[in-house]
Amino acid sequence: MKDLVFDLIDQEKVRQSEGLELIPSENYVSKPVLEAMGSVLTNKYSEGYPNFDGLTDWPEEKIAEEKLSNYRYYGGQTNVDRIERLAIARACKLFNADHANAQPHSGANANEAVYYSWLNPGDQILAMNLGHGGHLTHGSPVTRSAKIYKFIPYGTDKNGDLDYDEMERLALENDIKLLLVGYSAFMKIPNFKRVAEIRDKAEKKWGHEILLMADMAHVAGLIAAGIHDNPLKFGFNVMTTTTHKTLRGPRGGLILTMGNVGSPIKKVEEKTLANIPTLVDKAVFPGTQGGPLEHIIAAKAVAFGEALKPEFKTYAKKIVKNAKTLAEELKKRGFVLQGGGTENHLILADMKKSFNINGKIYEKALDLIGLTLNANALPGDKGGAFKPNGVRLGTPAITTRGLGEKEMVKIAEWMEKIAKLCQGYEKIRDFEKDHAEEIKTLREEVKTLSLKFPVPGI
Ligand SMILES: Cc1ncc(COP(=O)(O)O)c(C=O)c1O
Numbered sequence: 001m002k003d004l005v006f007d008l009i010d011q012e013k014v015r016q017s018e019g020l021e022l023i024p025s026e027n028y029v030s031k032p033v034l035e036a037m038g039s040v041l042t043n044k045y046s047e048g049y050p051n052f053d054g055l056t057d058w059p060e061e062k063i064a065e066e067k068l069s070n071y072r073y074y075g076g077q078t079n080v081d082r083i084e085r086l087a088i089a090r091a092c093k094l095f096n097a098d099h100a101n102a103q104p105h106s107g108a109n110a111n112e113a114v115y116y117s118w119l120n121p122g123d124q125i126l127a128m129n130l131g132h133g134g135h136l137t138h139g140s141p142v143t144r145s146a147k148i149y150k151f152i153p154y155g156t157d158k159n160g161d162l163d164y165d166e167m168e169r170l171a172l173e174n175d176i177k178l179l180l181v182g183y184s185a186f187m188k189i190p191n192f193k194r195v196a197e198i199r200d201k202a203e204k205k206w207g208h209e210i211l212l213m214a215d216m217a218h219v220a221g222l223i224a225a226g227i228h229d230n231p232l233k234f235g236f237n238v239m240t241t242t243t244h245k246t247l248r249g250p251r252g253g254l255i256l257t258m259g260n261v262g263s264p265i266k267k268v269e270e271k272t273l274a275n276i277p278t279l280v281d282k283a284v285f286p287g288t289q290g291g292p293l294e295h296i297i298a299a300k301a302v303a304f305g306e307a308l309k310p311e312f313k314t315y316a317k318k319i320v321k322n323a324k325t326l327a328e329e330l331k332k333r334g335f336v337l338q339g340g341g342t343e344n345h346l347i348l349a350d351m352k353k354s355f356n357i358n359g360k361i362y363e364k365a366l367d368l369i370g371l372t373l374n375a376n377a378l379p380g381d382k383g384g385a386f387k388p389n390g391v392r393l394g395t396p397a398i399t400t401r402g403l404g405e406k407e408m409v410k411i412a413e414w415m416e417k418i419a420k421l422c423q424g425y426e427k428i429r430d431f432e433k434d435h436a437e438e439i440k441t442l443r444e445e446v447k448t449l450s451l452k453f454p455v456p457g458i
Helices: 004-018 031-037 078-095 107-118 142-148 164-173 192-206 218-226 273-288 294-307 308-331 351-355 357-366 396-400 405-422 426-432 436-451
Strands: 047-052 071-072 098-100 125-129 150-154 178-182 210-215 238-242 252-258 346-350 372-377 391-392
Touching: 004 346, 004 436, 031 294, 047 078, 047 150, 047 273, 078 098, 078 218, 078 252, 078 294, 098 273, 107 178, 107 210, 107 238, 107 252, 107 273, 107 346, 125 164, 150 164, 164 192, 178 192, 210 357, 218 238, 218 308, 218 357, 252 273, 308 346, 308 396, 308 405, 346 351, 351 391, 351 405, 357 372, 357 391, 357 405, 357 426, 405 436, 426 436
Parallel strands: 125 150, 125 178, 178 210, 210 238
Antiparallel strands: 047 071, 098 252, 238 252, 346 391, 372 391
């Protein structure tokens, strides 16, 4: 008998096909990425790393002929070494980095490893306030890192941009060891040059090196495509990212580093910024992780290969065009947007100011018609994480399916209808009961449009 799990996977395929994914951190991977993930590589243990010698300008076609050595703790690495070298080399090429670590199991693991590579318990990190768009791993008290290190938060200004003046003030008031720019809900392109200058001033003031880190989990695909500034070009030492958002690879993490690439198995490595590539390698394995997921690393390599193709640049441009169109269409319909719109793939709408409803009921109501997004706190939100007044949405996934500007108008229309119908409701059950007919009609409309744009790999 077929395992029930596969029935549920089939049902998920239907859900994904018949609805539209507007969560900005999600995407649909290609069939080759899916195939690499579901491959026999999952059977292999390969603690350690391939050898990094000669990774720059290295001809991929010659990979099968190359005699590789490695820093692994198990035998049988012939193929795995080659696959991981492909992932590392392609990642370096995509982001103009000196080195890459493709092993982090997730974005959170990548951040944790970077902190561990550079900091001692009690050290201070200047990072973006969670309530202003930062990520949990940037200092939420519920995380392990917040118990080990001390996070100092900076926020956004009244225009929705990073508050660089506040960042500078805090960097000069507090003896920080790490300055982090990164976010899960921010719609502008950061001024990386200004941040690097703030780091330089703080280094002078405190008399020691400060690690400059960017967590580009959301916009890595846009950076890879060259349509968003790359922090590594502005003096950042480290860039972490997830591989599954705009980058359109498997779920996972990636760390790009600048500096000298050394042996990850040599004993002592001086804690200097120049040595950060090796310090990070050691911090990922054995510092914070065990055996790498080579099937996922293979899928990352496939996705990086896709992102290196010219088509990916076209895709990334369309993501931003769709996001800008959707933002404009929403504004026309009375939506108040944080920062007045978007410069990337992400939109944050203030549902309280726009329609006097909270983000949570709106998220649930949209779910009923097959539009998936997430409730999200706004800067200074009194509703907190459980009943926030905002919603966050984005265009990476629907752009992969081929939706364009015409469809953005349609989505904005559906969103307006549901927002107006939601007014005055506290409980989703009451809303569902009172508006069953309208919900049914809109659900059919969303389904019909969705099915015209197949999900890759289904
Ligand atoms: C900025 C940022 N960093 C890190 C992460 C964590 O990634 P993961 O969920 O893969 O651990 C996210 C995820 O949403 C993110 O937005």
